[in-house]
Amino acid sequence: MDPAGERVTESVEAQGHSYAAARLRLLTEEAQSGPPRRAALARLTDQWLADLAADAARATGAGGWALLAVGGYGRGELSPRSDLDLVLLHEPGDAKGSVSALADRLWYPVWDLGLALDHSVRTPAEARKTAADDLKVQLGLLDARHLAGDAAMTAGLRSAVLADWRNQAPQRLPALHELCTERAERQGELSYLLEPDLKEARGGLRDATTLRAVAASWLADAPREGLEEARTRLLDARDALHLVTGRATDRLALQEQDQVAAALGLLDADTLLRQVYEAARRIAYASDVTWREVDRVLRSRAARPRRRGLLGRGRTAGAAPPPERVPLAEGVVEQEGEAVLALAAKPDRDPVLPLRAAAAAAQAGLPLSLHAVRRLAAAARPLPVPWPAEAREQLVTLLGAGESTVPVWEALEAEGLVTRLIPDWERVRCRPQRNAVHRFTVDRHLVEAAVQAAGLTRRVHRPDLLLTAALLHDIGKGWPGDHSEAGEVIARDVAARIGFGPADVDTLALLVRHHLLLIDTATRRDLDDPETIRTVAETVRDTSTLELLAALTEADALATGPAAWSTWRASLLADLVGRVAGALDTGALPESADSEPTAEEERLAIEAARTGGPVLALHAYTEEEAEGEARQQALGVELLLAVPDRPHLVARAAGVLALHRLTVRAADLRAFDPIGEGPVALLSWRVSAEYGALPEAARLRADLARAFDGSLDIEARLAEREAAYPRRRGITPPPPRVTVAPGHTSQTATVLEVRAHDAPGLLHRIGLALASTSVTVRSARISTLGSNAVDAFYVVGKDGNPLPDARAAEVARQVEAALR
Template identity: 75%
Template sequence: MTGTDVRDEAENSGPGGYAAARLRLLDEGARSGPPRRAALAGLTDDWLAGLFDAVAAETGAGRPPRGVSLVAVGGYGRGELSPRSDLDLLLLHDGGDPGAIAALADRLWYPVWDLGLALDHSVRTPAEARRTAGDDLKVQLGLLDARHLAGDVTLTAQLRTTVLADWRNQAARRLPELRELCAERAARQGELRYLLEPDLKEARGGLRDATALRAVAASWLADAPREGLADARRRLLDVRDALHLTTGRATDRLALQEQDQVATALDLLDADALLRQVYEAARVISYASDVTWREVGRVLRSRAVRPRLRAMLGGGKQAADRSPLAEGVVEQDGEVVLARTARPERDPVLPLRAAAAAAQAGLPLSLHAVRRLAAAAGPLPTPWPAEAREQLVTLLGSGRPTVDVWEALEAEGLISRLLPDWERVRCRPQRNAVHVWTVDRHLIETAVRASALTRRVGRPDLLLVAALLHDIGKGWPGDHSLTGETIARDVAGRIGFDRADAAVLAGLVRHHLLLVETATRRDLDDPATVRAVADAVGTQSTLELLHALTEADALATGPAAWSSWRGSLVAELVRRVSAVLAGDVPDDSETAAAPTAEHERLAVEAWRTGGPVLALRPQPEAPLGEPSGEPERLGVELLIAVPDQPGVLPSVAGLLAVHRLTVRTAELRALELPDGVDDGTVLLLNWRVAAEYGSLPQAARLRADLVRALDGSLDIAGRLAERDAAYPRRRGVVAPPPRVTVAPAASRHATVIEVRAQDAPGLLFRIGRALEDAKVRVRSAHVSTLGANAVDAFYVTGPAGDPLPEEEAASVARRLEEALRA
């Protein structure tokens, strides 16, 4: 059946025919995208027009009533009907018989409601519509897209003319309101192109912003960059259509559990391919918004509508001043533009020189300049000339302004031309709650963070380029560090670094996770740990660079990836590795680092009392209860000293879970008593904990419950089981299964078992109990929580204190994994 047949059937057979024709249209797999939206809008137009005429025929001798019209506004006015979209309708009238108008409205609205369609309706005279639009910006935006459906076409045309005239006359007042409205929405909803569950309509870069750009263009005050904008809008609408059909709901939020189905409906490879398309579209709309609002601000600040016309005609106003910034680059009217003498076709370094000058000045690159550079600039030779490499380093080292300048270059394809490998990471999602950015934006954020650390290193150029490239391997299959090493070496040679520098850059990319993973998952008191890092790093200068890159990478990842605690662990590891590289090689017989006075006090008290001793206190960097920032997120420090005995780890971990304390980080180690005290060993546990909700329990209560847990009178497992039964887990994305492995050659004194799992209440208790059941002794533990992921390492030995044989270690790891999967 053709689209015309469907519409004829709907028009001739009333609401039932419309519903059947609508359902048939939505079920047509071959028709989707703009054709289906247009067909759905046309089908609905014909049905509503027929309904209007039928009602008019009953009340007006078969003729449409004069002075009344039915108007589509908002998304329906634009013809953007998704399967579950609202119908935005205005019944416009000239102020005639109120009773007749009300009866007509009822006869129109009730059939829509009877079909279960969402309806946003109003009944107004032109004067009322104009007055309401003046008071409510959202109403005015909807009326800008008014489209006649039925009735008195002259009435609709007059309203459209009046609304558009008002919009243009009031643009100087209303556009700042619209900009503020967009900014408030962005603050609430976030950036669409970085969200794992984005709202396609409300998030920044979504459909609302695309509509706002149409409104700006209608004001005649400024216009958005049009290249790619219509296609970006179409892609978001296509995704929303598929989302509506997949879920059967009028939703704009692309939830994780629905992304695979939506991707399949759009014939995309997988959910990541879907998100990349969404992010690409959002990037285009966001960039167009930035450029457009900057132009609106410039025009409004100068009050330049009439003066600009006079200047164009040769009168009055002089041209704006042009201040030189670099060869071929000047500042004009708050933007960076090309000098009149610039010849990008003869100067392949000009794009990087202009970008570096803009970032250094903290100014945006003008749209015209970027487009001219993209169209005319020739390719750089291989290897790059020294100036090009220096300009890239200058751009990367300019701090926060680098982000906007880089995005301007990327919007016109210049970045992929300079760095072809960038194409694989552009808009690539990272399905990890720890990461707040896509891969490409994370790389730029890392360079921004690294720019603040350049005074700490002898080769800031290598630090900044390593920051740009450290995750470049994520665009390829396999271990991104290994893949990235090869790419980084190739890129380094292409942009003009010599072989020695290229090797350093490749090594930094290869080992960019080495310090933080070792510091948080390995025993720093084990000489094998320090030696392994020293062997991988090789030189003091590389260690210096790697330390700065580690911090920049973590800070650019998100708030869960870095803390003063992690920073102190990494710094301590760096200090020890630096000593080894300087020739101070530790002997295997050396003991662990000396305990602090506080640790010794707690250990002695625990030994003398024969029971646990607790100290619950704020972190040293901030007072307890600080309203925001890292201290609140990481909670408080909990120190526990217990005479060495079986079951300490599961007892303490289970107790914290029972008290609804979230473990952010944890360490366990054996502590020999100081001289002058009886021989003995005390287990020292250093935790960072935070209350899931409410306030922290008193230390005395924790100690009393811990005594009961250790002597077996407190049934931790039973209490946790009751809690799980009472509070079933919410439905959501199924987490990947836990993975337990044995780290080869990680220590000469113990076997290192690594656990990676979804964080959950009682997880550490289950791990500790499984290790106890396996009859192994936990010599030390290093626990960290990154977003929803737990990444833990346990140094275990047999009963005699020796590392486990290879087969036994594998068996313990296998049994632990089975226990966590159960």
């Protein structure tokens, strides 16, 4: 080697040694970490590579070149073991091989220091073409940063790549979204993994980078609040992981979490995971919101040309018509695929609005818009304690929506509304579960348990208690000691806070305290031992609580993970529940026909008997008037209706209420003869208006009269209304279930129990189905618990007696088939 070459080699080696020493000092300085260290490491590397490139260019005589940092290095973020992502640009043609020689003098010193290197050598045209063919290359070039050489060449490529990205965004962004979805399916959700990949899992660093790319397209932008802080937290965790392991890894393994936590100055591994999970949730939520906005913009652009041919007079060519707003609930509408607040909604005057909006969105299978959630978080007044009945009802409705509950709950949680509603939630939020059987954090497990419980509501008489118990059963895991014992105390407080009555508070506390009783007993005790059955029976007290506990046990296991539930476990649980049920005394359902009418009810019945027409009265309910069992229903208006008994009475009356957008929360039906001239049916309905305003009594009475005389076509009117406001999305609820209650429930009638998803006109359809079987409804108990209708109909045959067993079973099958 000639002396000049030797001097260059010595200079390169000296520069490498100097860089390596400075790098080591930087990485071992405890005083400097996080963003300052990453930026300092990037600056140090920039200077080394720039000097290296300048020496190499002088030695090779290369001209017309530029060295670029791309990817994470391009963003000026270097973790201790990050790759150096470099692109060497050059002008077309390299007859003398100077660019190749330049590249060798750049890459080999990097390799000699043992640094990971991802490199390429291209002309600007080649770089642009490669980016057009390879989405990942294009994403990397969006973060290109000049290091050395011809700065104008770098600027030209950056401008061209950015312009290409914006021009191609309508095609590129759907492909990018598909890549993100596939990656999430492979890697899982960072915020729930015990050993998460900080980069590739959903909500990780790769998704944060993707949001930058979407913003660069100018089509949509991510919600920025807290996003940079979340990304920084994940980068800090990855830095500490690199230093602890000495490897370029993104996998936060269990055995390294305590060391990583210590390196970050955190208390323990659980604290580390909780911070990582919080950051991942912020990024994942921002991603969901952003991709919805991208989809909305692209759909709007695709529809615009078709609108031009349909423009009305006075509309600007190409302008989109105002977006359709379909009512969902009072103060909540659907617009462009999201649940948003109505223009007239007043969050500062309506403390129930956050829960009503969430319930309406989940029931419709829609996301709750970011703007709506933030407006609710900023303006909504706190709920009074105890909650009004409507608030409790809306919470149960939200929990009963099944899978669509999860994204709506996440939206509420992202803006702090969940902990505002249930302060005890803060202790379980993002709390990891160090048990391989569990798929989720404690808080997500509780929500998943409610999702699973929503599919089991047909098995129980009180789905509202089942759903609430599912949400609270592990709430004690945020406290020291036995989580079931701590949870019992918390559940009792929360249940009272949200407005359950004393008896229901006791039941919820029992369910939380003993949510492991059945599965532990079924799998660990001798079921042939009478003492085993006696102990369980004494704990659960009655069959109603037993059925709740059995459904909660299954929902808990299904939400935990595949290892927690199996056919074998299900059979053991069913065996235990059957034995305990046999050992318990079952109570009879009260029959309203045996109760004496009030003075007002008797007055209305007498007037109806004399006039032959419907007579009604409306009474508003207040919180003070609702006591005992009545507190389980939404408060609103009680409608008393007296009418001479006739066929199809329940169906027609319920149909009129549905036409007037009145939701039946509870109802009693009784019949008696007030003046000896024939029976009068007395219907006591507790109703609430679907969108706030109640109908005029005179108009309601007129429609009832038309329904009873046959001049009002209820089915056609309901069909017209459904067509005017089609539900394009929504949950898929469990199928309806109609069963015959045990014979001892009533001595004078057959009791049919109907459990179904509540919907406009449901009671009307039940009434029609019963009428089609030629049975007579003697009395009824109607209740709506969240999104579930739980109704009991006392029916008799043409002879006025209870139905024979075979006939009763056939009627139940016919009604269930009609409802399906």
